[in-house]
Amino acid sequence: MRDEERRHVLVVAAQCRSMRTLSRLEEAARELHGVLTDSARGGCVPRTGEHCSLIVSASLTTEDVRAAMHEAVRRARADNAVLVVALLGHGFTPPQQADLHFMVAESTTGSTMSALNVGQLLTEAVDEPGVKGVIALIDTCHAAAAMPDPGRIAGGVRAGRTGLSVVAAAAADQAARGMRLSFALIDVLRDGIAGAGATISADARLTEELRSRAVGQDIGRFAYDNARFDAADLWLAHNIRSVPEAPGGVVGPVGRQDLDEAVALWRADTRLPAHLSLAVLRSLEAAVRQGDEGEVADPRWGDRVGDVVASLLRCAATVELLNTVLADVLSSDFLREARQLAGLPAGSEAEAHDLLRGLVEYAALRAVGADEPGWRASTRFVAALAHLSGSDRVVARLREWARDLGAVTGFNDALAEFAEKSRQVDLRLVVSLAGALTDWPEEVDAWLVGTGEPLPVHRRFACDSPGRPGTGRAIGTALAWARGRLPAPENLVNVDIAAPAHLLARWQPEESQVGLRLLGVNHDVVVRWSGRMDPARESAEMNVAARKALRSMASCATVPVEWIGAAALHDRQTLEQGLLTGRYDTVVGLDHHPDSLQDVLEQLLPYAPIILWPRQDALPDDGGLAGLVHKHWHSLPYGLPAAYRRRWSREHDGCVACLGDVRAIWHDEAWLEFCRPFEQRVVAGPEEEW
Known part of the structure; x- marks a missing residue:
């Protein structure tokens, strides 16, 4: 000792x-x-x-x-x-x-x-x-x-x-x-x-x-x-019957930093002990409450110290509760999925050590909006854990936690939101333009996914004229067909557009006119590459590799984007070697809009499940694109449709760089599961249907 x-x-x-x-x-x-x-x-x-x-x-x-x-x-x-x-x-x-x-x-x-x-x-x-x-x-x-x-x-x-x-x-x-x-x-x-x-x-x-x-x-x-x-x-x-604390006690790096800063402003001569136990926090809380300021204290910061300590005590109790209630399901992947669902950012200092404690403290101390109640982010995170657990018993226990916090309404609202989001993500229309071998397709294929039927319902729709307008009208017809199959009050929000690389390089599907409006006004559009639906022999191999890469990404504490500049693209031999050896098997980001975007996409798409690049009309940003992706990573890909809608509005006027400037081809596990039947499919005539 x-x-x-x-x-x-x-x-x-x-x-x-x-x-x-x-x-x-x-x-x-x-x-x-x-x-x-x-x-x-x-x-x-x-x-x-x-x-x-x-x-x-x-x-x-x-x-x-x-x-x-x-x-x-x-x-x-x-x-x-x-x-x-x-x-x-x-x-x-x-x-x-x-x-x-x-x-x-x-x-x-x-x-x-x-x-x-x-x-x-x-x-x-x-x-x-x-x-x-x-x-x-x-x-x-x-x-x-x-x-x-x-x-x-x-x-x-x-x-x-x-x-x-x-x-x-x-x-x-x-x-x-x-x-x-x-x-x-x-x-x-x-x-x-x-x-x-x-x-x-x-x-x-x-x-x-x-x-x-x-x-x-x-x-x-x-x-x-x-x-x-x-x-x-x-x-x-x-206490030999306690759960062992981390080396720093019951406070993680996020809470430690906030408390150190607040105490330094309150009493400049004071240093916190290395081990922040519950007793230390309670003693500090009592000192603030009793007005034990001393001659060198700044009383203006006493309330701030008290607020941080109260939050950390609540965080410690929350962590202990979650470790008990969620003992059967807690894992790093489970916590990161809850983090994403609740809207907390990835790759922060919250993930440096104890992931659960870090996320609980981040929600309580850092994720609080100016006009939001202090418990909102914490409640959303705990509700996300409850939702993902799938257990009525866990939901009931964590609702008691929310009741003690005075946040039952917020907890129940978050649960309802997550349930609806889960249902909406599952329910989507897939539209494939795979038949467009050189230009625009003569017909499009559509599947309605998430209706509870054993196999997605499939229909094929002809384009009344070749080109962008005819394709847009065919997509509109597919939407009307899909809506007609849904019982009221079901609402179709998510639309996946799968297309070949030559179309993805020059076309923004959400800007297709369907009826009176653009497709992206009332629908969340996610862009996919139709090559992963190809029944060719290589399709199964690249989809298996993508599934492995996505699982690896889910366990990654940082934003897993490999950014590529013009020099790397011009060195084709080195780039090809990197692709063959698995360097670019997660997320590839292009830090500029290449003149030969189609060629670049055709080279990268069989390897990287996710590819990002800036719009051709985006302003030079000196690395700002990477910062935007890092900041909003937790919301992608479903944060992009909202960003595109903001870009169309007056909010974009005068904006140097925004998330709406980012283009993405995104293949998540849900999409790869949709593609799985195609991997075993035998090529047949055009009349074949799923």
Whole structure:
């Protein structure tokens, strides 16, 4: 254990001649000292010799105890450490007073000078500069009377900037028997507390556990917390039943950065500890709430610190809940799918370490819009997890989380949105122009997918004239046919247009006029390459490779785009070698619009499942295209149709670069599944239908 993490302990067990002998006193003291100095539990430093950390005796004097206490405080001060003090034995309170006196060998209830004023001992210890804080365990009769006067602590040399926790075996008017507190505490610290976090503190959870084990005594606690938050982590023992925390505690990189920045603005002289436990966060929250600003604090930033801490405490609780509720389904791919569904960006610092914690913190701290409630992004992310789980039990548990947050409506709205989006993505019209071998097709094929039928329904529609207008009218006819097959109130939104490379190089399908409007006004159009529907022998091979690449991309923390410039395209031999060796098997981005775009597409399409490039009329952007793709990656490809609609509007006026300038040929797993039957299909005459 490093010096800055040292913890000191003093256990004093005293028999008193004027009182009955405590038969289990020595046993309780030795076992309590053992668990407090166990590195896996209490973590305190044991001491032997003249100033040992365990004193058990029937002949102690008040001077002996004061000297032992003085030495323990001195060591804690030297190491800037927490001091744990346990007093076991007899105690009394004088008539008309509520001050506990700890009894030693020659003490009597008729003389306060023959015993030690426990409140005074604790006040002096906790007021000593350099002592990080004091935890007192009082196992005597009338133990609750050990509570020091907060006014004396506040009026001390540290002006109250310290922390004290006291656990008392009995009420101020009550006897304590059989060392029940000590043995209950030993059991709890040895066994741990399920769900109590990484450490056990002298809090309500511990008190509840002790009361359940020490029947017949009113075990109580007292806390004085006006310490600097980085000096008041008064945990009593490591909790061996907790889920192990990350090296940085219960805070990930996103939360750590925001908290560091807020604290630096609040109190420039303060540095957060490396391990941010729940106790540290709660101590900081209390310091802000109590106005423990200090001379160097900027009170204007206190509220910001409080807000960040409150968010991080909620994030820690959310992560613990999700780890429990989603234990059967949690995986990196599952979390990234939820991230995309909820609209959180990919490739951020949220994915650097603990993916779940990073995404929860990002949603709570970074993904909050100026005019949105603070819980909106978090609620959408948790709802996305609930939706993807497919479990009614999980949805019910996470709806309880939303209720506690006051966000049930937002949670239910998000669930409804995701269900509708899932249904709409599944329901789509596929229109293929595969017959256009050299120019525009004479007819188009259409399939209605996602209706629940075993095979997509297929029809073929003739183009009344060759060229762009005739193709547009044929697509319009296919749309009318598809809508006629849907029961009310189903609405067809998604349209996939599959075409050969020579058309994709010069045509924007969403700009085809179908009826009174362009196709992309009322439909989300995704462009595909018809070559992946080709029954040729190579089709199955390239689709299998694409499926593998897409699965690899799903596990990628960064945006998986390989950008290619003009020089790389002109070096055809090197480019061909890269294609053969699998370098360009995920997403290829062209950082410019090549003059020979058709040739480039024909070379790349059999290898890369996704290809991006700028429109021919897009302004030079000096790398801005890559930035746009990186920023909006989580929304693609279904974010492109909305971007194209914005480009047609006045919003685009004066826009140097926007997502609407990006062209894409996109083959996702849904499209590859649609293509699977074609991979096994035997070429037949034109009258053949699926």
